[in-house]
Amino acid sequence: MTTKLGGPARRALPVTEPAPSEPRPQQKNTGLAGQFAKVLLLGLSVAIAIWAAFPLIAEEHWIGLAVLVAATAALLYIYLSPRHIPAKYLFPGTLFLVIFQLFPVLYTASTAFTNFGDGHRGSKEDAIVAIQTSSVTRVPGSTEYALSIATEGDPATGPIVFLITDPATKAVSIGDAGGLTPAGAVTVTSSGKVTAAEGYTVLNAGQASVRSQEITDFTVPTAGGAIRSAGLSRAYEGKAGRAYDAATDSITDTTSGKTWKADESLGSFVAADGERLVQGWKVGVGLDNFTRVLTNDSISGPFLKTLIWNFAFAIGSTGFTFILGLFIALALHSAKVRGRNFYRILLVLPYAMPAFAMLLVWRDMFNTDFGLINNLFGTDVDWFGGTASARIAVILVQLWLGYPYMFLVSTGALQAIPGELLDATKVDGAGVWQSFKSVTLPLLMIPLTPLLISSFAFNFNNFNAIWLTTEGAPFPADNTTNGATDLLITYTYRLAFGGSGAQYGFAAAISIFIFLIVAVVSTISFRRTRQLEEVYS
Amino acid sequence: MTRWIKQVGWRHLVGLLGLGFALGPLLFVFSAAINPQGTLSSSTLIPTGASAENFVKLFRDTNFAYWFLNSVMIAGVAAAASVFLSALAAYAFSRRRFKGRRIGLMSLLLIQMFPQFLAVVAIFLMFSTITDLWPAFGFNTWWGMILLYLGGALGVNTWLMKGFYDTIPKELDESAVVDGASHPQIFFKILLPLVAPILAVTGLLAFIGTINEFLIANVFLTDSESKTLAVGLYGLVAGERDTNFGVFCAGTLLTAIPTVGVFMYLQRYIVEGLSAGAVKG
Structure with missing residues (x-):
């Protein structure tokens, strides 16, 4: 859950007013x-x-x-x-x-200390099984079995098992990911089709065809290879094209004779020419992911650029919303202005609106062909196509979403400054600007600094602001993982869940960097705030 | 007259410009929602026609009613419960002195700074097991979502509330102790009513934050009927940006009703509580 509000406001709250109503404490006994x-x-x-x-x-x-x-x-x-x-x-x-x-x-x-990700999810044994079963091919002339699909649970979601009937003996076996086991009481038709099996629900043709993708991917490992389906009613036993040899700890292709040797530090099978098999396993890689961010040029370059823009975005979003919110609050902070409540209620509306929906609306308002902004101004700008315009656009959206909040808290803070103080500066002959600069602003900053810091921390990791608008675009031609408006957090998200293969380990390493940056910035700023308070209170 | 402009007039001008900026996009959403054609390209700032077509489509072609109910229930229960949990913890941090108090407070802030969504993988694995064991608390359920959101109950809000408790004089508790009140009585009958404004504000922010939460909900809620507004509405414009825009805007307007409603209802507390929680000096 994220909130924009926050930060310790503890010191800024002097104990002044007595509580408005003091309920009389009751007599002894917890009641x-x-x-x-x-x-x-x-x-x-x-x-x-x-x-x-x-x-x-x-x-x-x-x-x-x-x-x-x-x-x-x-x-x-x-x-x-x-x-x-x-x-x-x-x-x-x-x-x-x-x-x-x-x-x-x-x-x-x-x-973050492992290579966990696509191709490196499970154990080495899992990887070997996956390599062998995926290399299964049908040998010409191999036996064809009659196949029935069944499940132990719900026909739509339960785990699939194969009921395999031997054409010669009519013996039925149950095949699952663990291998073949003889079946219990079954009813078999003359064609070998199983219509009922004890403990299982046999799927009818309609139910099976809905899950045909799962059935195609399903394999039952056997000694020499695996049994796979050919359509929904036939199955064959194929031979594995690649085999694992425990003695040399390597995978050998039976047709080409090429071998891939297991490399425990990479979690992959590697051939002599450097080729790696897609299926690997999860191993610890120590600090590799961290050093990769810092030393690999194709990563550290974009990373640094993203980091700088990330700071600019967080400071820009917080700073502009604060300036605009404070300015409007100052303008409306006068007893002479009528209808202040009217202004306040309406100004707060963008803050009360659901942000996710409004981000999507803004995205479409910036649409090149149909968007409101181009329509309204008669322009034809591809807003999310250029680096500068995309960055201005996302900050403008943040300004709209965020300034009502700053307006609210500034108004509150302004009301808390005693009027006599400002009157006194007037008597002393200070101008409007001078009295604002030397009296109002310092007094405002005491309560507002913690809020500004937490607003900064929130915007630093403001995933929705980018993901729901530009999705990080525009991307440079040579790098599709890191766009101009990407924040570290959206960049990380793309690494972890993006299309080009998940790299959780690497993504986790970057998120530790993000964590350190935000933690350091926040800690330093909170320290400084405390000094501020001591100076002014 | 010039005097009026210099003293008051410009203030109204700033106010009106601010209003224009605030309300412009909202007007656009409204116009698009009642736009009979319902496409993005035909939507204008000022309405060109009025029809309820988009609203009819929203209820007829999508599970909007479910999404709405899910969002309000999940966000409502999660916000109320997390405010309560936070209020309890803030009391201990403000009024009690115990070992690990400072470390506890600091770590609350630090945990929040870790980019949460990456934990989605871990949370997903965890809830896969939970779905197997207790389907009532698993994927696509209210309770699963609520429990997960309660994980974030202690955090910045706890700090805010602690700050507010700190402003309430300790003598109040002490005199209650002398009168024989136990600590739950002090908490429930004396402190809690006094911090009502800050409870309202944090509750409201938690509510808005939960309704807006998209990332985790998107992974968790895959059945169309169990989606929340954020996930459901996103799905509307994810593929068909142009054609569904009117329906999407109609949904946005209806989504705004609970948040704006709660906002207006708590208005009195918000100005009081937000500025009091922030300043009062």
Whole structure:
């Protein structure tokens, strides 16, 4: 979840006003209602935990069960013991934080030290099986089996199994990813088609044809190769064209005789001429991903350019919205202006609108052929086609989305500056600009700086602002992974999930860089803010 | 007259220009939504005709009603629950002194700075298992989405609320303790009512943030009926940009109703709370 607002405003909040209404504290005892609510909530939590435990036991998920039991025990201990009062308040939020944020983030960060990505997803054994089965080809004259498709679960989504009937013996075997096993009680027609099998649902022709892609990709490994489907009712056993030899730890092509040797540091099978097989496995690569960002010229060059633009975008978005918002707030901050509430309600509308939708609307307003902006001004600019115009466009969109917020907080901050202070500067003969520069602005900056910093941090990683408008365009001709308006975060997203093969490990390394940059900038700015406050308060 | 222009007139001029900038795109969305042709190329700033065609199409050809309900339910429950969790934690950070308090506060900020979406792969793997074990909390469900969003409950908002608690004099709690109040009583009956404005503001921001969340929802919600507004509407213009534009704008206008509605409803608190949370000095 992202919010623009934030930042510690703690020091900026002097203890001045007494609380408006002080509810009279009640007499001793936590109260029956409180006790009742506590017992009810604890009971409910335990009931949910017990409910959650059954599937874990059924699936023999012992680690999951241990975590569940530990969490429940911690919950009961914290709330039943009279001690550890802070923990009672921190536990619920922290539980969610650890499960749904900390754990995924740490897991992701750990992939930065591996080559995890397309072609390097599983173990070495998986890679060998994948290489062998994908090289299966049909040998002329091999036996053709009658095939029926079945599943253990729902006909539309359940895992597929092959029911294979030997044409000579009419014996039926069940084939799945683990290999062939003899079937139990089955009903077979004279053509070898299975119409019913114990424990399985046989798919009819319609159900099977919906899942034909899955069926085509499905293979049942056998000793000499694999069984694959040929259409929806025939299957054949093919021979693997490539075989793994454990003694030399290499893959050999049986027809050409070429060999690929396993390289444990790359997680790939590499031939003598340097060719790598597509299917590899996941290995640790140490700091390779990090050094690649810094030393590989084809990556570090665009990376640096993106980094500079990323800073310009974050500073520009925050700075312009602040200037415009503050300017309008100053203009409307006068008792003489009538209808200030009217202005305020309408000015805030862009902030209240759903941002994702408005980003898409802006994208289409900048459309070259049909867009409103070209229509309105009679121009024919390809806004997202040129580097400069695309960058101006995305910052303009950010300005529109963000200035109402700055207007709101500036108005609030302005109202909090005592009027006498400004009157005093007038008496002293200061001009409008001078009194703004030396009195109003410094006083405004105290409460607003933390908000500006968090706005900066938010915009630094403002994925939607780019992805929903330009998608990073325009791209240079020689590099389709890194466009002119790309932020580091959209660049990373393209690396991780983009079309040219996912590179999670590398993407995770870049996101660690992003994290370090934002963390350092924010920490330094918060330090400085604290100094500001000490000077002015 | 010149005096009026110098003192007040220019202020109105700035205000009006600001309004023009703010409302221009909104007017365009409105015009496109009631544009009978419903294409991007035929949409203009000022409406040229009025029809409800786009709205009819929206409800007839898409699952908009489902998307709307899903969004409001997910964002509503997640926002309310995360504000509550955050308020609880902020109380501990503001009023209690314990080991790891400073580290806890700092790490809340730091975790938020990690680009979250990359964790999508990890979250996806995790929820694949959850879908197998407890389908009610898995993909394409309200609860799965809500739980996931609750992971972000503690964060910047906790800091904001802590700052607000800090402004409430400690003597208030102390006198309550003397009168025999327990800590839950102090929290629920004394502090919580006093921080109502900041609760409203953070709740609102969480609500808007959740309704706008696109990335994770896009991975999670694949059934047309379980999509949220952000995912569903994006799908409308992802492929057919020109033809579906009117329908998309109609959807945008309807999407704005809950957010603008909540905004207007909480208006009183927002000005009070946002500026108070930010300043009050």
